[in-house]
Amino acid sequence: MIPPGQTNGLAGRESNLDYESLNMTESNLIKRRQFLQTAGLGTASILLSGKTAGAANSPVTPQQRSSSAKPNVLVIMTDQHRADLMTCAGRDLVPTPNIDLIASRGVRFTNAYCPYPVCVASRMALLTGLYAHSTGAITNRDRLDWRYRTIANHFTDNGYLTGLIGKMHFLDAHNHGFEYYMSINDWLMYLGPKVQHYANEIANHPLGAHFFKTVDDGGAGLPDVDGLWLKGSPWVGNVEKWNFDNMASALEPEDHLDMFLAREAAKFINRYREQPFFLVTSFMKPHSPFYPPRQWAEIYPVDKMTLPKVGDIYQYPPHIQRRIKNMASLGEKRQRAHRAGYLGNLAFVDTCIGHVYKALEKEKLLDNTIVVYTSDHGEMEGDHGLYQKFCMFEPSVRIPLIVSYPKHLPEDKVTAALTEYIGLYPTLSELAGLEAPRKTTLLDIPGAPERMDAASFANVLRHPDIEGPAAAFSEFNLRSRISEYMIRTRRYKYIFNHGTTHELYDHEADPGEFVNLINDPGLKKVRDQLRDRLFAWYDPEKNPYRQK
Template identity: 30%
Template sequence: MKKILLPFFVLCYLLVSCQEAEVAPRPNILFIMSDDHSQRAIHAYGQGLLDKVYFPNMERLAREGALFKRSFVTNSICAPSRAVLLTGKYSHLNGKVDNVLPFNWDQLTYPKLLQEAGYATALIGKIHLAGKPQGYDYSLTLPGQGSYYNPDFIKNGEEKVSFEGHCEALIPEFVVDWLEKDWDKTKPFAINYHTKAPHRNWMAEEKYLDYLEDEEFAFPDNFFDDYAGRGTAAREQEMEIVDNMYWGWDMKFEANPFTGEPSRLAAPFGRMTEEQMAAWNAVYGPKNEAFLQEKPTGEALAKFKYHRYLRDYLKVIKSVDDGIGKVLDYLEANHLLDNTIVVYTSDQGFYLGEHGWYDKRFMYEQSLSTPLLVRYPREINPGTVVEDMVVNVDHAPTLLDYAGVEKPAEMQGESWRALAAGEDVPWRDAMYYHYYEYPGPHSVKRHYGVRTDRYKLIHFYHDIDEWELYDLEADPNEMNSVYGDPNYAEVQEALHSRLEELREQYGDSDALNQQFIEQSLSKN
């Protein structure tokens, strides 16, 4: 009897197990992308800037999930980075190489594939890609860069709607509202939750106007960089905090305090209500008056500009962190959080005074690197740290992998799912980068390059032909190119070979470069 019943019970157990596996819920996906967020502005990355500043919800993601230390972008500028995210393809193949040329929404994107696979999809916040978003059941997006105060949004790519309040308080409310009221709960959800902050011009929410105003920050060691160790591109950029920031847009003055002339680009105070403007003036007015009385020069002027910039930048991140907390709290209260893959990243990094700069664009570390925090307790152990190099071209394949959707052949990235789970899997030994927007804002030359674990080779082209090589172990701040140094001859030769291999692998070429140069120049 026992010999007959045992196989029967085993069969029943296997059938039940298979049924349970079949009905196990697919994970929800919450992909959070901010704009221009430096790794140095997250305490968990441990880079020394923010000993006094702590963003608890971002730190929670790092503590309860995985932190990717070497998270990079393929093209450090807003719209192209977002196109890479959606398509899983490099800029030269998805067509969005800069902020000028159009993005083709008709091409394959990962939200379209998730939608076809039965996910309820939503895009809420900034996308910075003109045209009607495709692949989403619902979209509520900022037009272009959007506004911090009393912003306009475009609903489902067609209807303009306006709201009173601060952008970073509104966007998480819209995410929660969609989950509460519009999400088809018979399906898993996939949300692109994209913030405006901390993109320039850093206008803080009212409750954070005086946040950090009494805190002092040391200059980065290379703030007063003279660019002697690099070539033409570093010297001819126009992204220096002291020399290139606008008195209105960036420093929040109504006119140039030294000449009295109206600012070249004024802050958009006209969008603010009288109450909002009064709150603003209560904090900034006395400080601006004190500056007008003193009119500091030299290092004192640099210190003022650096602190005005950095404090404003961190203030808007504080609101981003609040928004993340609001959405996480909603998911947790509704028993959704642990079956939701939560990804936090930015479209690229940003300079916080390194080399004396703000903005991004260069292949140097601060703009090449971007935060990447991932929480998914079903697969990712708390406190996981990933040292492997991942690139934003990998995000689309990864999200498809989690959803059980096969990656299409045209996507060029690889899924980092196994890395997040702590598995030892074969992975890339180098990453490829290409920046195109020149001539353009901030005058950063066109360049492409390769980064390995230790070295970086960059080629600046178009109106110059210059190479730079950095030993990131010996020179982590990238102050002195060793290109042409006989001590690095073998490394240099190997990197040239690796660069050409990557260009061939990803389908990039000089012919494509020339094509995009001609298209961009025709638009300017």
């Protein structure tokens, strides 16, 4: 059981709350959940209970859960990790021994795509198995309707203890089905006065102003630190100018968010090893801010960084041209600093991943645990003169995806099958032996799809050499005049850019996507067929969620 004295917000410290006086004993919570299930609400009770974890979120005892016949599930996520920056993917630029270890014990996808190259939309699609155009959660300001039935709801209702440790970009007070929830704010409380160092670093990061200004609407995923950088706040202190020659963080490695999350995930695994669990451990890095601990920052000196090739920008749509020009105006030194910080972040988060994976090994749970490694979207890292994501180029939409389940799935295999990571919901359900969810919602939502958009890719995991799906899709629409919709087949990528120039790339001849073939008369039939298939998936001309 989660100890009655432990609550979310204290990160494992003892609480002085009197649960008897609050009528929140474990016994009462069990009765409350049983009542709500009898009343037909199921895990909606957890969603309605607000953003609390600990005892208030885990009312079911191990005795009430099914036995160890069910496999555990561990989903390890990072933020903004592009698919090719792993040693196991053939790039030794960044040492990723722990991600490589997971890959050596499972199946790695080389053509896995995110449904939306933006944090919130991509993560909510993963949780629901529904594309962003189905839920309406398309920007970093959009809240997922709590009535959607998430993968956490599904596993909870099937006898699992469900936990979320880290960043998921929930923008409301609901846990969306997770019984145990430890958020970024728990780390801030753990830091105490040392949060000063973090506030200083962020305030002077080139993306810092954006990072902080968007906190209230969820852009940073740090909803409770809004007062730390306001003018006149005692937290701001003596801030130094951002130093491009020193990318090292002032925080010790153990005080960094991702190392904190790794420790808490390891504690969770140790504490609940006797019962089936579904745990999502979601790290912040390699996403900005680019201040890895010194040991990792020193691996990548800024002046040693090289910049990638930039092709003819005038073949791209005007909005992409503008972005490239804006990035060029930053200057080469800042671009090199971006690359150095990103690589340092990635090397550090791999170390954190290792701590979580080794916790499974220590508890002898590897053979009975499905382990997933993935990321919400990629990172351009200077390719085509672009940084961050927000586009349909491969570095932005293609993501790492590895699934390991020793003795049940092939090991050390690579598949080129096209895959969409929103398929993890039905895939993990199938691998765990659970029936597919019958509904996409807990309670009725007007206009909500009755069936999940996502399809299981468990068959590809069992047979990595098969071709798999014929196409993968992605979309990007921030309710502006610019919106992008992608279909990727085994050879071609077609991008429909609403109201402007479209794009077509031949991946056999041009894997780097440097030559836009949209006006090639010899490919008119290919272009028209891809457009028809894209519009059959979703019609961008109708664009019902363009304005809210």
